[in-house]
Amino acid sequence: MKEKLSPIQVSILVYMIQSGVILFSLPRLTGEAFGTNGWISIIIVSVIVNINLILIWFVFKVGAGRSMFELVNGIPKWIRLILSLFLAGIWLGLGTMVMVKYILLLKMLFYQNVSTLLLMTMGLILTYLLVKRGIYHIAKATVVLFYFTVWTIFLLLFHLPDFSFIRLTPFIFQGEKDLLRGGAGIYTALLGYELVILFLHNVEEKRLKAILVGNTITSIIYLGVCFVSFGFFSFDMLLEDMYPVVTLLEYISFPVLERVENLIFSLFGLKVLITTVMYLWASKEVLEQQFQRIKPKYLLLIILSLSFFISIFQKIMRQVDQWLEYLAWIEVVIAFLLPLILLIVAFFTRKVNKEHSL
């Protein structure tokens, strides 16, 4: 944990935590939430995320570069314990559910007869290997996985012959809308950025720029996918398709290779893996601060066992979706509240420190 993260690593890490399973249904979600030309909403949501990121950065500016755990030392111990358990629980749940959702999709699309638990075990083994070595090694692995997956965005070029501006229609945000719930749904697609609060103090330089660039990469990729979808599908068809991005992948055909979605979808698993890894890592970090007597390795094993235990009961897609929705909402609140609380604490301690030094 001595090594510091470089800004590029942080940008990539932020992108890889953010992008996950929601991408597959994102074009439909934007359409359902904002109506026609819903892809524009990604820009709005992205701006809000940027504001949130600035808020998180501000915490460290005020806290003079101290980590979140150093900052919360000022809070009474019992509050800290409750807060930590709560955060660890939510992050553990989110990390697990994201992977379960991906596995259920994988099962539906390709491996109908394979047990969820087998796939989950594989995922958790990988997670263990990555989380064990700490954030620096996770970041290094993430950069490699990023290059494995990021080229897939260029597959969108295959859809240009079928893209038509006429289908985009000049109507902006018309038709049936579900702004609040649907909007929150789109916001959750960008979630994951809030975890920077745990490692921002560990970044070498250009902290703000690094995290904003990370979110911008995600937003641009989401925007590209949604924009192409709105001109590729007709609007009503987009609303009917559960996973428009899977259909997009399905439609690609090379001269000797068809149905490449089999391959690409597995590659997406790498992004999902990083999302899970980071949430479980976050969960471990928080618990580690509270239970310093337990060896970190055992703590990690406990977390992974819990995660596996949760996944045993998740076999139905709509239940998982429901869980993901609830957890994501709580996470949105955490993303805003946690930096705010820390900001107040940081202000307070700074004031106290100043008085002391006087």
Add this chain to the structure above:
Amino acid sequence: MKKTIIVFCILLMTTGCAQKRIIDDLALINAIGYDLSEENEENLKVTATFPIITKDGKYDRKTIIVEGKSSKSAREKLKHKTNMQLESGQIRVSLFGTELAKQGLLTQLDTFVRDPNIGSRVLLALGKPVASDILTLQIENEGQNATFLEQAITKLHSESKTINYDIFQFLRDLYDDGMDPILPAYKVEDNDLKYDGVGLFQGDRLIDYLNPEDSKLLFLFRKEIIHGDLEQEIELEEGKVQQIMLSYVQTKHHIDVNSVAMDNLVATIDLEIQGDVLEFTGEEDLSDPNIQMKVEKLISDQLKSKGNKLLLQLQKMQVDPIGIGQHVRNHMKYMRWKKLNWYEEYQNMEINVNITVKFSSNGKWK
């Protein structure tokens, strides 16, 4: 790095989790046809054809016909009629009989979009009068009917830019509120398969067929033929019918919508094609610019009158395969479009066609 290799290996190994399928034991359906049952109106008649290897090692095919309440329930019955494991992941072509298509295709297409095994590039076509005729036809030395159909439809694809013949394109136009889909139609003639124009749809219901000649004009209006051949009969002098053939490139395609008054919509289709003359049976000197211009005008006028006739026919049938609706929709405010009874408006609106034909050369001969 070691970790990344492990990560990659485990991901690769997950592919081994898939169910084992031995290719010799599989019946890979490559074409499937749907018709209304002749005995029971509520039932479907499903025809499936798949390649097999015969005992003496020859490549052959097997065609099975069953009846069932839905596509998947018919598939259950298909299972009982073969000793092999049925797989629908290799379906290339799906055919629909005329009567079934007239009732609507959406319920039948559901199985294609819901089942993740089936891709969105499955080609769709209509069978005249029934799909099973086409799939059961045994053409000598031609091999698989499915392959023939696949190649024939793909050929139609390659002759144009995009034509709505695969499942994705069909559904896209079906769900577009300003456009109706079309599908190519095939029939059996003299023990051979023959392309026989396109079927016009209103929503998912087949309304009528268009003959191959009119279909060509329709594709021109849909901006789907970027380059093609045009055959025309002209009369430079009265009583003397001459043939002329052009190989052309579409240089302009524009659909414009104007509303003169609130409820008076006018659409104009502007087309320009430039072509080289490949054949001319007349005796006139085609290298003469004056004659060229005269012939150009003659062809343009003929195409225009044909186009007008076709459009009136489409308007009368209340089908909009050209997508005039998309342009009308994009021309007005959202609320007005939603309140508009589009098909009624379409039937009564004025649609003008301007076609300009230009010769880029008269070929190698005077």
